[in-house]
Amino acid sequence: MSRDPRYDILFEPVKIGPVTAKNRFYQVPHCNGGGYRDPSAAAAMRRVKAEGGWGVIFTEQTEMHHTSEIAPYIELRLWDDEDIPIMARMADAIHEFDALAGTQLAYAGINGPNLYSKEVPLAPSAMPIRTYTSDPVSARALTKQDIRDLYRWHRKACLRAKTAGYDLICLYSAHGHGIIQHFLSRATNQRSDEYGGSLENRSRFMRELIEECKDAVGDSCGITLRLSLDETIGELGFANSEVRDLIEMHADLPDLWDLAHGTWADCSGPSRFKEEAAQQELVSGIKDLTSKPVVGVGRFTSPDVMLRQVNSGVLDFIGCARPSIADPFLPRKIDEGRVEDIRECIGCNICISGDMTMSISRCTQNPTFMEEWRKGWHPEDIESKGESDSVLVVGAGPAGLEAARALGNRGYQVVLAEAATQLGGRVARERLLPGLSAWGRVADYREYQLSQMPNVDIYLDNELGADDILEFGFEHAVLATGSSWRADGVARYHVVPMPDDGSIPVHTPDDLMTDNIPDGEIVVFDDDHYYMGGVVAELLAGRGCRVTLVTPAAYVSAWTSNTLEQAAIHTRLAEMGVRIVLNRAVSQIEQGRIVSECVFSGQADSMSADAIVMVASRVGNDKLWQELVARESEWGGHGIKSIKLIGDAQSPAPIAWATYAGHRYARELDKPDAGDALPFRREVTQLKNVCME
Ligand SMILES: Cc1cc2nc3c(=O)[nH]c(=O)nc-3n(C[C@H](O)[C@H](O)[C@H](O)COP(=O)(O)O)c2cc1C
Numbered sequence: 098m099s100r101d102p103r104y105d106i107l108f109e110p111v112k113i114g115p116v117t118a119k120n121r122f123y124q125v126p127h128c129n130g131g132g133y134r135d136p137s138a139a140a141a142m143r144r145v146k147a148e149g150g151w152g153v154i155f156t157e158q159t160e161m162h163h164t165s166e167i168a169p170y171i172e173l174r175l176w177d178d179e180d181i182p183i184m185a186r187m188a189d190a191i192h193e194f195d196a197l198a199g200t201q202l203a204y205a206g207i208n209g210p211n212l213y214s215k216e217v218p219l220a221p222s223a224m225p226i227r228t229y230t231s232d233p234v235s236a237r238a239l240t241k242q243d244i245r246d247l248y249r250w251h252r253k254a255c256l257r258a259k260t261a262g263y264d265l266i267c268l269y270s271a272h273g274h275g276i277i278q279h280f281l282s283r284a285t286n287q288r289s290d291e292y293g294g295s296l297e298n299r300s301r302f303m304r305e306l307i308e309e310c311k312d313a314v315g316d317s318c319g320i321t322l323r324l325s326l327d328e329t330i331g332e333l334g335f336a337n338s339e340v341r342d343l344i345e346m347h348a349d350l351p352d353l354w355d356l357a358h359g360t361w362a363d364c365s366g367p368s369r370f371k372e373e374a375a376q377q378e379l380v381s382g383i384k385d386l387t388s389k390p391v392v393g394v395g396r397f398t399s400p401d402v403m404l405r406q407v408n409s410g411v412l413d414f415i416g417c418a419r420p421s422i423a424d425p426f427l428p429r430k431i432d433e434g435r436v437e438d439i440r441e442c443i444g445c446n447i448c449i450s451g452d453m454t455m456s457i458s459r460c461t462q463n464p465t466f467m468e469e470w471r472k473g474w475h476p477e478d479i480e481s482k483g484e485s486d487s488v489l490v491v492g493a494g495p496a497g498l499e500a501a502r503a504l505g506n507r508g509y510q511v512v513l514a515e516a517a518t519q520l521g522g523r524v525a526r527e528r529l530l531p532g533l534s535a536w537g538r539v540a541d542y543r544e545y546q547l548s549q550m551p552n553v554d555i556y557l558d559n560e561l562g563a564d565d566i567l568e569f570g571f572e573h574a575v576l577a578t579g580s581s582w583r584a585d586g587v588a589r590y591h592v593v594p595m596p597d598d599g600s601i602p603v604h605t606p607d608d609l610m611t612d613n614i615p616d617g618e619i620v621v622f623d624d625d626h627y628y629m630g631g632v633v634a635e636l637l638a639g640r641g642c643r644v645t646l647v648t649p650a651a652y653v654s655a656w657t658s659n660t661l662e663q664a665a666i667h668t669r670l671a672e673m674g675v676r677i678v679l680n681r682a683v684s685q686i687e688q689g690r691i692v693s694e695c696v697f698s699g700q701a702d703s704m705s706a707d708a709i710v711m712v713a714s715r716v717g718n719d720k721l722w723q724e725l726v727a728r729e730s731e732w733g734g735h736g737i738k739s740i741k742l743i744g745d746a747q748s749p750a751p752i753a754w755a756t757y758a759g760h761r762y763a764r765e766l767d768k769p770d771a772g773d774a775l776p777f778r779r780e781v782t783q784l785k786n787v788c789m790e
């Protein structure tokens with residue numbers, strides 16, 4: 098198939114200073130939880146995107162000097178020449194498919210606590226450091242000599258980036274994370290010299306710095322500026338109107354304006370709170386202020402929305418972070434006329450949690466993300482099938498669907514049996530909850546892919562028993578039978594069922610998802626801490642219930658701080674009138690009252706309620722598996738080589754864990770057992786040959 102000519106404009110080359118991008122698909126900087134610890138894994142991830150057709154591919158933010166680092170977060174570093182080989186590995190990987198390689202130099206200023214380097218942080222004004230963990234450290238104000246040092250450090254970092262092979266260098270002034278923004282914003286720049294006060298003065302640092310970088314490498318590298326569209330912190334902040342004034346004032350200073358909204362949470366807004374192209378209003382009209390190209394972001398997954406951005410003169414480049422993670426081959430699919438094959442980002446921000454937890458990133462939609470080198474997984478290619486022929490997949494939730502899709506791709510004869518009347522499992526139910534409709538893409542993408550495979554048969558409304566599975570004659574069976582919410586409160590606070598005299602009806606999220614919704618005064622007890630407690634409270638409040646959310650954590654939906662949703666969830670619930678009770682656990686249900694206790698002091702209290710919803714923990718639906726294990730001696734007689742349990746049925750977790758489990762099962766079928774060997778590659782720090790004294 099070939100490209101729809103309507104999309105031709107997306108494939109036009111565009112100049113950025115001294116270099117030219119082959120098309121308008123621009124992967125903006127994004128971290129991956131691997132950074133300097135997993136350089137080959139990160140390089141292979143970018144290489145796959147280059148193969149997938151992105152014209153511009155950036156690294157994550159790269160700490161450009163040791164006096165400003167953000168440990169414990171794991172990004173890239175360009176502190177001195179020793180870091181060049183790691184950086185070069187990524188640039189080389191990107192160049193293999195003719196993409197431009199960009200790196201984002203970050204001097205974190207008021208955002209860098211220097212926990213590793215132990216240097217005193219430097220910022221425009223002396224202030225406490227601003228980090229997610231409010232580290233008890235302050236920055237000192239930059240002297241004029243410090244500013245000159247900073248220019249020299251940037252010059253050297255630019256030269257190192259050029260040596261490493263980069264075509265583009267982005268200076269970070271967005272998300273509150275870069276020192277240029279700290280100079281631009283009156284909230285963080287309280288200087289009274291020529292670098293503070295008027296906008297012209299506040300932008301002096303930016304101008305001189307860009308001139309320095311251009312002087313250093315501008316002959317061969319494009320110098321771009323990533324700028325916050327609106328700091329969203331009220332009057333003192335760098336607001337959208339000032340952003341426009343700034344761009345007008347310095348219209349052609351950088352080689353490209355890279356525009357990104359407010360805080361990182363604003364910019365990477367989850368689908369629960371932000372639509373595709375949500376930043377359009379803040380960007381519109383900015384292109385008219387400059388002759389330089391403009392890139393903007395907005396979880397763009399639809400080629401038509403992308404087209405509109407370019408045709409209506411809003412953007413020159415389609416900036417993507419998450420859509421490029423969910424589908425590294427997005428540009429190529431548009432180019433090849435395979436738009437329906439795009440694996441659309443669901444906006445869950447699980448990818449961000451890898452960075453926030455300093456582990457390694459996952460993607461709900463693309464289980465191969467960050468496994469390209471570690472496991473040799475490619476998002477589009479998969480090895481042909483092994484010696485067996487047939488596989489039965491039981492359960493069509495995220496794990497079962499992904500297993501069936503990947504097994505089908507490998508060429509196995511696959512039967513997917515589902516007890517319900519539709520595909521999707523938990524996703525089919527959860528997509529109906531407030532704000533979660535885009536999560537349904539997990540099922541939609543796979544349903545379409547399966548519909549194209551003649552070797553996969555799907556049977557809905559088909560609940561199988563152990564006898565069925567033994568008698569069907571499949572060589573392999575994989576059970577992806579999902580999980581159920583428990584009603585007895587057992588999770589983290591309660592390790593045994595909580596005392597309950599039965600005087601108040603107890604519901605679980607599963608009841609609510611089958612439209613069994615209580616009314617009146619409802620207590621939601623959230624000891625799960627991810628999204629479900631907040632979503633359930635929102636659902637009930639939306640149906641007119643008077644809701645109190647009780648959680649032992651210090652924050653509502655505490656784990657969602659890792660997906661940058663926590664503040665938005667709290668705001669939404671507060672606006673809907675949900676009463677939020679933190680640091681308390683429901684301890685028992687007694688005589689028509691719900692008793693709660695302070696998690697620190699144990700001080701007890703009680704409240705009346707018409708019902709309680711337990712958002713505690715889930716248990717795997719593994720009854721069928723247990724029955725089959727009990728009959729393992731019969732497997733061989735029926736020609737069965739293996740039966741496995743995967744996904745939530747084995748270990749309840751977020752959806753990304755389930756798609757990963759399904760994919761892994763499919764990849765590893767008919768492969769030799771790796772035994773005790775490490776199931777992925779990694780890089781171990783090289784010891785220096787030095788005296789230890
Ligand atoms: C996992 C992840 C890591 C990110 N890391 C960075 C970063 O290092 N530097 C940066 O400027 N923006 C970073 N961002 C923000 C993105 O560049 C982008 O502006 C934002 O996600 C909106 O684009 P999208 O809707 O296409 O994801 C990151 C985003 C994600 C999802």
Ligand code: SF4
Pocket residue numbers: 418419420422423441442443444445446447448449459460461462463
């Ligand atoms: S993890 Fe979720 S938000 Fe991130 S790219 Fe994948 S689908 Fe999109």
